[in-house]
Amino acid sequence: MKEESLSAGAALAAFSEPYVESRRVLVFGSSLSATPRLLVERGARLVQVCDPNPARVEEAAERLSAPGLSFTTFSDELLQAREASFDFVLVENLAAFEARAVVARARRLLAARGVALFATPNRESAAPLLPPPEPAAAPLDYYALYDLVAAEFDHVHMLGQAPFVGYAVVDFASEGNLEPMIDSEFVPRGSEEPELFLALASRHRISVASYAVVQLPMHRVLSRAVERVPAAPPPVATRTSRGATPDLESRLERQEAWILELEGRAEAADARADTAEEELETARAELTAARVGMRSAPAAPRDLDEERRVSAELAAATDEKRRLASELAAATDEKRELAAELAAATEEKRGLAAELTTAIDEKRRLAARAAELEATLVERESLLLKRDVAILDRDRAIAERDEKLTALEVASGADSGDDLAALERQLEDRGRALRHLEHSLAEAERVGRALVEDLTRVRPVEIGASAEALDELGAALARSEADRLALAWCAAIGGASAAPKD
Numbered sequence: 001m002k003e004e005s006l007s008a009g010a011a012l013a014a015f016s017e018p019y020v021e022s023r024r025v026l027v028f029g030s031s032l033s034a035t036p037r038l039l040v041e042r043g044a045r046l047v048q049v050c051d052p053n054p055a056r057v058e059e060a061a062e063r064l065s066a067p068g069l070s071f072t073t074f075s076d077e078l079l080q081a082r083e084a085s086f087d088f089v090l091v092e093n094l095a096a097f098e099a100r101a102v103v104a105r106a107r108r109l110l111a112a113r114g115v116a117l118f119a120t121p122n123r124e125s126a127a128p129l130l131p132p133p134e135p136a137a138a139p140l141d142y143y144a145l146y147d148l149v150a151a152e153f154d155h156v157h158m159l160g161q162a163p164f165v166g167y168a169v170v171d172f173a174s175e176g177n178l179e180p181m182i183d184s185e186f187v188p189r190g191s192e193e194p195e196l197f198l199a200l201a202s203r204h205r206i207s208v209a210s211y212a213v214v215q216l217p218m219h220r221v222l223s224r225a226v227e228r229v230p231a232a233p234p235p236v237a238t239r240t241s242r243g244a245t246p247d248l249e250s251r252l253e254r255q256e257a258w259i260l261e262l263e264g265r266a267e268a269a270d271a272r273a274d275t276a277e278e279e280l281e282t283a284r285a286e287l288t289a290a291r292v293g294m295r296s297a298p299a300a301p302r303d304l305d306e307e308r309r310v311s312a313e314l315a316a317a318t319d320e321k322r323r324l325a326s327e328l329a330a331a332t333d334e335k336r337e338l339a340a341e342l343a344a345a346t347e348e349k350r351g352l353a354a355e356l357t358t359a360i361d362e363k364r365r366l367a368a369r370a371a372e373l374e375a376t377l378v379e380r381e382s383l384l385l386k387r388d389v390a391i392l393d394r395d396r397a398i399a400e401r402d403e404k405l406t407a408l409e410v411a412s413g414a415d416s417g418d419d420l421a422a423l424e425r426q427l428e429d430r431g432r433a434l435r436h437l438e439h440s441l442a443e444a445e446r447v448g449r450a451l452v453e454d455l456t457r458v459r460p461v462e463i464g465a466s467a468e469a470l471d472e473l474g475a476a477l478a479r480s481e482a483d484r485l486a487l488a489w490c491a492a493i494g495g496a497s498a499a500p501k502d
Helices: 009-015 035-041 054-063 099-109 142-150 218-225 245-296 304-457 460-465 467-498
Strands: 024-028 046-050 069-072 086-091 110-121 155-161 196-202
Touching: 009 035, 009 110, 024 035, 024 099, 035 046, 035 069, 054 069, 054 304, 069 304, 086 099, 099 110, 099 142, 110 142, 142 155, 142 196, 304 467
Parallel strands: 024 046, 024 086, 046 069, 086 110
Antiparallel strands: 110 196, 155 196
16 A cells, blocks of 8 residues: 655644544644544544545545544534534644634634644745645744734743754664664754744643654655656556546546547657658659650660669669658558557546546545534534433432431431430439329328228227218328329330330
C-alpha cells in the first residue's frame, strides 16, 4: 500500500498526543490531510474533521474512511448541536479560514477542561521542509495569532515549529535509557526559522513541553521535496476492478491526454503520408521525363559520361520511389494502428466514465448512510445524557431519603428513651404507693385481730356498749380490703403497659 506524503501537520499530531489520547477530537482543515488519521493512530477515541469544501468531504468519506474518523462541513447542523462536546480542537492553518469566527466556534465546541491548538504558517519562512497542512494566501503573523486566540481563551502558550535536520550518532551497545545530546553549533542562531506559529489555548492552566523533537521517516520527507512526473500510460490501458472515485478520475484524465496524443500522431502521420505521395508523384514525373528524353534522343553516338549520369539519376529516382513507397506504407500502417488504439482508448474512456458514475452513486449512498448513522449516534448520545441525568436525580433522591430516615431514627430513638424513663418513674411511684397501702392493710388486720381478741375477753355487758365501735372497725376493715384490691389491679395494669413491645 502506498504511503501518504507527509505535511507539517505530522509534527502537530505527535505534539498533541498527550491531549488526544482516549479523547474526542475536532480538526478544522482539509479532509484529505493525513493529520486526522495520524491523530487516530496516536490514540484519539474519535476524530471529526470539519472541512469547508463539500467536495473534499465527499471524497474523503468515500476513500479515506476509517474507524473513529468522520467528516463534516461547516454548515452541518449536527456539529452545531455538539457544543462543549470535544476535548481537543486542532486548527491546522487558521489563515485558511475566517480566523476570528473559527476561534470563537472552537471555543464553543470545546469542553470546559479541553485544549485547542491553532497553527498558522510563518510568512518569513522561504523554503519550508514540508508544506503546510492547508495552504493559505495570507498567513497570520505571530502577534495577530496571539491577539485572536487571547480574545477567546484565558490561557495561551505561544510556540514555534521549526525544521530539525541532522544525523543521529547512536551507541548500539548502550545499557540503560538513552540520553540524547543535541548539538546545534552548525545553525547560526541555534535553531532554524520557525515554519509554523502555534497557539496552545485553554480555559485552565496546562503543562506544555518546552522542547519537543519529532523524528520523521527520511524517504517520506524527501518524497515531497522531489516530486516525480508520472509516466505516460500505455497505448491500451488495462482494465482494472472498480476503485475509488479519485483514481477513476485520474485514469480518465490520463486516458483523455493519451487520446489527444494519439490524434496528434495520427494527424502527423497523415501529413507525412501526403508528403510522401507528393514526392512519389514528383519522382514518377521525373522518371517518366527521363525515359522519354532517352527515347527521343537521336541515334547518333552519345557521350558516355552523359549516359552514365542519366542512368545514375534514373537509378536514384527509382530508389527514392521505393523509399517513399515504403514510407507511405509504414505511415498507412501506423495510421491504422493509431486508429485502432484511438478506438480502444475511446472504449476505455467510456468504461471509466461508467465506473465513475457508478462510484459517484455509491459514494452518495454511503454519504447518506453515514448521515443516518451520525444522526442515530447523536440521538443515542442524547438518550444516554438523559439517562445519566435521570440516574443523578435518582441518586440525589435516595440520598435525601437516607438523610430523612436517619433523622427519623435518631428522633424516634430519643422519644422512646424519654417515654421509657417516664414509665419507669410512674411504676416506681405506684410501687411506693402499693407498699404503703400494703403496710396500712397489714396494720389494719393486726388491729382487727387485736379487737376480736379483746371482744372475746370483754363481758357481755360491754358488748352492747362496744357495738358501735365494732361497726366502725368493720367499716374500716372493708375499706382497707377495697384499697388492697384496687392496688392489686393497678399493679397488674401498670405491669402490662410497661412490658416491652415486640
